[in-house]
Amino acid sequence: xxxxxxxxxxxxxxxxxxxxxxxxxxxxxxxxxxxxxxxxxxxxxxxxxxxxxxxxxxxxxxxxxxxxxxxxxxxxxxxxxxxxxxxxxxxxxxxxxxxxxxxxxxxxxxxxxxxxxxxxxxxxxxxxxxxxxxxxxxxxxxxxxxxxxxxxxxxxxxxxxxxxxxxxxxxxxxxxxxxxxxxxxxxxxxxxxxxxxxxxxxxxxxxxxxxxxxxxxxxxxxxxxxxxxxxxxxxxxxx
Numbered sequence: 001x002x003x004x005x006x007x008x009x010x011x012x013x014x015x016x017x018x019x020x021x022x023x024x025x026x027x028x029x030x031x032x033x034x035x036x037x038x039x040x041x042x043x044x045x046x047x048x049x050x051x052x053x054x055x056x057x058x059x060x061x062x063x064x065x066x067x068x069x070x071x072x073x074x075x076x077x078x079x080x081x082x083x084x085x086x087x088x089x090x091x092x093x094x095x096x097x098x099x100x101x102x103x104x105x106x107x108x109x110x111x112x113x114x115x116x117x118x119x120x121x122x123x124x125x126x127x128x129x130x131x132x133x134x135x136x137x138x139x140x141x142x143x144x145x146x147x148x149x150x151x152x153x154x155x156x157x158x159x160x161x162x163x164x165x166x167x168x169x170x171x172x173x174x175x176x177x178x179x180x181x182x183x184x185x186x187x188x189x190x191x192x193x194x195x196x197x198x199x200x201x202x203x204x205x206x207x208x209x210x211x212x213x214x215x216x217x218x219x220x221x222x223x224x225x226x227x228x229x230x231x232x233x234x235x236x237x238x239x
Contacts, residue, residue, distance in 0.1 A: 001207040002066055003030075009207070012234035013066045013102050019237050020112055029056045035073040038081070039169050047081045054078075054091050062109075063099040066230045068133020068205050074099045076136055101133060102230055103205065107142035117236025118151035123201055126158035126193045128186070128213070128226060130206035134162060143205060143229045150236045158193040158202065160185065167212035183216045190217070194224055203229040 002009050010026075017024050034049035053074070057063055065071050078092035106112045125147050133139035140162075148155040166172060166182030190213070194200040204210060204226055213226050 072136040103143040114149040
């Protein structure tokens, strides 16, 4: 989704990694990690996609992604996908061990808590915690630390920040009515967070949440939009 819909976020990740001295390579042959098929129960098809991933990143020293859900898929589900193929399972386990979400990598992998960034104006930042990142990877503190250490940034907690936005991949398709109610509650929380604080932004760490929430906000006619945390951080290090 980042590659096709939010290429600027991929650029932001490269800028952040380059800013802290990491050499970045972007394998052009990469595609989806296979999570949609896996979650739908199409494990054979997901395995085909994942096999391509293993080949594409076979020489990687580290893999960094701006997606908690993709990182969770590689780290938690890839070894299961290749349980019947010892050779591929070993490679899946190796890649699982070197895959990081971007904010997690900066803080926990590199030990960087301050990227020496500055936002253009004093801004209040609230977070929506994407489900896979929060519940499978334990993400949250790293992104808040990085944003909180930006000049002109103040981190505040949005009500229900740890509550699902209702996307859930195929959940939003198969249970659209329930998904819609969950989305409405999330948009209400965002509205309250931005009304209570002037110069406010809401950020998250997954493109799926961005798509679902911003689609709902656009349909409502709201000018508010949720941003990817990588885009906010990259903005802060640009001259």
